[in-house]
Amino acid sequence: MTVLVTGGAGYIGSHMVLALVDAGQDVVVLDDLSTGFDWLLPPEVTLVRGDVADADLVARTIREHGCDALAHFAARIVVPDSVADPLGYYLANTVKTRALIETAVRSGIRHVIFSSTAAVYGEPATVPVPETLETNPINPYGRSKLMSEWMIEDAARAHGFSYVVLRYFNVAGADPRGRSGQSTPNATHLIKVATQAALGRRGHMDVFGTDYPTPDGSCLRDYIQVSDLAEAHRVALEHLRAGGASLTLNCGYGRGYSVLEVVDVVKRVSGRDFEVRLSPRRPGDPARIVAGSDRIRAELGWVPRHDDLEGIVRQALDWEDQLAKRNRI
């Protein structure tokens, strides 16, 4: 029984690959390397380079590797880009997911784990957000992912596979053993940007919006450490393979930090000061989003081990050192 991991050469997918390999499981990665890196993968893992919408390639990969499960990470992920290029996002995240699920159904995949997002909730009136809250995405990225959730639910009902949809909140940090981390040179994620500023790899950073209805005026987010998230996938897969029911689960810790608080933590942990510009709001950003995390703990027995913002920032800084040592910046 092998797991097909799409987007496995990316930031989060590569941590899932490590979690599976550490647990002694067989994995094959399908990735077009558009934003991923083959050097993030452990040597024992096969990388098939190609597109998730290439039905022949996907069917052949599933057949040749004897895959029973699919973990679908491949996507475009930047909220403001999705506002600028909605049709590109619907193609990458919705149309291609439809094609992939069709091939998976035809090829006999039994279990699907799907990377969804807190962006499906949009601008919730209260936080933390339970999974039962009505979805109401406010940007094309969130809409593109919500449509995929619906397709997976409908296809599972019609074709008899089981699924876990995981709605990630803000993913951060790196593998504690230094094997992977956020490696995109022009990444837009807050903790990556702030650590690059701390290390002098950027001249300054911007805080996008200080007039939000939050305690300090900057946006609130729930930062989940990437190996804790990978572990959630591993236990979700175990649940499905044991015959467990399909589920939709938030992945977060249930506590929000503001952008300004995160910047302070990066300054404190790195011991470096850097220029922070208070800039206008970025399009598509909700003011605050924090996970209700009771359901994943109850349903999967998931126990996070890295719920500590300082530790997450330290891992992100350590990974930047690794990138420099490996000449990857």
Ligand SMILES: NC(=O)c1ccc[n+]([C@@H]2O[C@H](COP(=O)([O-])OP(=O)(O)OC[C@H]3O[C@@H](n4cnc5c(N)ncnc54)[C@H](O)[C@@H]3O)[C@@H](O)[C@H]2O)c1
């Ligand atoms: N990073 C976050 O904070 C966050 C939050 C919520 C949800 N997610 C979701 O998690 C998933 C992974 O995100 P990430 O942060 O690791 O991004 P990433 O860009 O590092 O990884 C995406 C991977 O998918 C590959 N890919 C993209 N399109 C492909 C295609 N058509 N065919 C084959 N491979 C393709 C890329 O090369 C890359 O390796 C995405 O589905 C994203 O929507 C991420």
Ligand SMILES: O=c1ccn([C@@H]2O[C@H](COP(=O)(O)OP(=O)(O)O[C@H]3O[C@H](CO)[C@H](O)[C@H](O)[C@H]3O)[C@@H](O)[C@H]2O)c(=O)[nH]1
């Ligand atoms: O240089 C920066 C980068 C970000 N931010 C702010 O920091 C917060 C977090 O921004 P990120 O870009 O790190 O993350 P997002 O909240 O926009 O989105 C992330 O989390 C979402 C779920 O909450 C989605 O799933 C998405 O894929 C993922 O990128 C936002 O308020 C953003 O405006 C800054 O102020 N300056």
